[in-house]
Amino acid sequence: MNSLINLLIVDDRHENLLTLESLLDHPDFNIIKADSGSQALEKMLENDIALILLDVFMPDMNGYETAELMRSNKRTKHIPIIFVTAELAERDHIFKGYDAGAVDYLMKPIAPQVLQSKVGIFLEIHRQKLELEKKTRELNAKVRELEELQQQLKEKNKQLKTISTIDALTGIYNRRYFNEMIEMEWSRSKRNGSLLSLILMDIDHFKTYNDTYGHSAGDNALKAVAKAISIPLKRKIDTIARYGGEEFIAILPEIGQEGVLELGKKMMESVRNMKLEHKGSPVKDYLTISMGIHSVVPDDNINSIDVINAADKALYLAKDSGRDCIIVYNKKDGL
Structure with missing residues (x-):
């Protein structure tokens, strides 16, 4: 059975969190919610997050500041972020978002098909990444196994050489x-x-x-x-x-x-x-x-x-x- 994929949605408004959660409802997803930037950072450290949907404008710590703090942490710096922002009013902040680490944007009001499509793309990339990591681990295990076999073969060859050069009765060279x-x-x-x-x-x-x-x-x-x-x-x-x-x-x-x-x-x-x-x-x-x-x-x-x-x-x-x-x-x- 495959493990659930953790999605983190961050918004200071409870109704927005519920909307996103309902739109992203899927048996393969585990939706984790946070209502502030600081809470989002905690959730990231507690869970293996595949993708973050992060609201830009929040009190205390906005989305840009949250993203910058993420990028400064070794564990969270590579988690992809999709910023969620108002379609027109916040369009001027798009480049600032990319500078902060965004990989994409979603404009409010959110179109379900666009949301699901974008999330699907990044989650497919995440699955491919996991599969690659799995294959890499398997390959590394095979390499270690081959190295161990090579070492064993080396030892066996050494033993065979010793056997072939030592007189069996006296223990000196033959x-x-x-x-x-x-x-x-x-x-x-x-x-x-x-x-x-x-x-x-x-x-x-x-x-x-x-x-x-x-x-x-x-x-x-x-x-x-x-x-x-x-x-x-x-x-x-x-x-x-x-x-x-x-x-x-x-x-x-x-x-x-x-x-x-x-x-x-x-x-x-x-x-x-x-x-x-x-x-x-x-x-x-x-x-x-x-x-x-x-x-x-x-x-x-x-x-x-x-x-x-x-x-x-x-x-x-x-x-x-x-x-x-x-x-x-x-x-x-x-x-």
Whole structure:
């Protein structure tokens, strides 16, 4: 059911108010009456008025003064006013009325058809305004809804990206993320002419560990090792990832061979300090890791794959040398 439209009629003569009220009688209208300018201003503040029919000449405060006060109030300044005035005697005041804010005039004596026609026009404009406001609110609600959905989508995409770059078992980065980061860091180091180091790690005799303690224990061991080797990495620019199976790899920008070797020793010590039992290992009676290291300043003669292969060769030699040790790649030594 539609709300009634509030019409305010203002006249100091009671009989004029009754006449206007009878002429404007309509089931869609709620007629509000005021017999003075001050009372009219009160009614405007108390009600949501669609249109005002305002008599020009009233004692104490005339129609012009009332209109000027209306225009000074934020709530009432945009309410349309139709001035009601004598057809001939007050014709000279028409321009003054428009200056005060009138949108139209009605001349006395009032012709019912003219009154109803003019009021109908302004009320149709009012309905269109209400409809526009409704559509605007609906549109704003849709915009807010779309913004919320967009934010939710952004969060979901962020979650999906996180899921796609994190190793589900260990909680560190996965090989996919490593592949992205090595290319980014390679390009950055090449552009800046700075060192880039890799550490490739492997848990010693991990197959034997799984065979001895079971795959569930093996999964727990992988998680523990991932946590242990992450502890020495303090810089935000360093990346540690699970490279595959029991292999892990670290990207260490802007650090040379001596620095990365020292860091590798700390990572190995962090794993040793867990004292995670490994009775099946011929190396130690607890879990250990082996490492291959390579440091390089990227240039046009090599690529990131060459560095990974070099670190892998160094790791292979570390395993061949008894494990639980670090080997630094050295091309001169035939690695």
